[in-house]
Each structure stands twice: as C-alpha cells, then as structure tokens.
Amino acid sequence: MKARLIFSTVSKEIEMWKDLLFIPQILDWFNVREILNSEELEKIKQSAKRWSGIQGTVEFVDYKNIDNESYAEVFIWCED
Numbered sequence: 001m002k003a004r005l006i007f008s009t010v011s012k013e014i015e016m017w018k019d020l021l022f023i024p025q026i027l028d029w030f031n032v033r034e035i036l037n038s039e040e041l042e043k044i045k046q047s048a049k050r051w052s053g054i055q056g057t058v059e060f061v062d063y064k065n066i067d068n069e070s071y072a073e074v075f076i077w078c079e080d
Contacts, residue, residue, distance in 0.1 A: 002071040004064075007032070007056065007078050012047035016040060023072045024058045030076050031055050044078050051078050 001023060007014045016036070024030050032041065033054055045053050060075035 002069075004071055004073045005035075006073070006075045007044045008059070008075060009044065009048040009051065009078050011049070014044055014047065020072070023061060024074060026058055026061055028058045029055045030058050030074075032076070032078070048078055050080050052080055 001020055003018055003020045003023065005016045005018055007016070018035055020035070031054065032044075036044075041053050045051055056076035056078040058074060059077050060073075062073045064071055064073055
C-alpha cells in the first residue's frame, strides 16, 4: 500500500512516500533501515538529537482517500 511516512525528530519532520507491504500499528517499533536508503537515513539522523538510525516508534496511523486514491499516513518518532 502507498504510504506517506512522516519521520519526526525533536527539530524536524521529514516526509517520504513509500510502498509498504504492511501498515504498522500504533506503538510498534518500525525498522526504518529496511525501507530507507543511506541518504534518507542520514537526512533524518542529522535532524535528530539522539537516534540510532535503526528504528522508530509508530505514534499515529491514519488512512486517507483523496481523489479516489487511498494511502496510509504513518507518523514515526525517530529519537532514542
């Protein structure tokens, strides 16, 4: 499913669109290394105060349907 991923740190929110095989649930740990490349990981890591770069916590999941196009919106907290 198409997903709008919002990676949040103390100082910034970074939005990325990805196709996911599953939609995570709230409070799940999300292994970001499995879906992001090294440049995308570094972008998030630079905005984080302290983050391992491995996983984030799913804080919010919503399903949207705009102009007959459905997608999931997933908010992931990226701070240890």
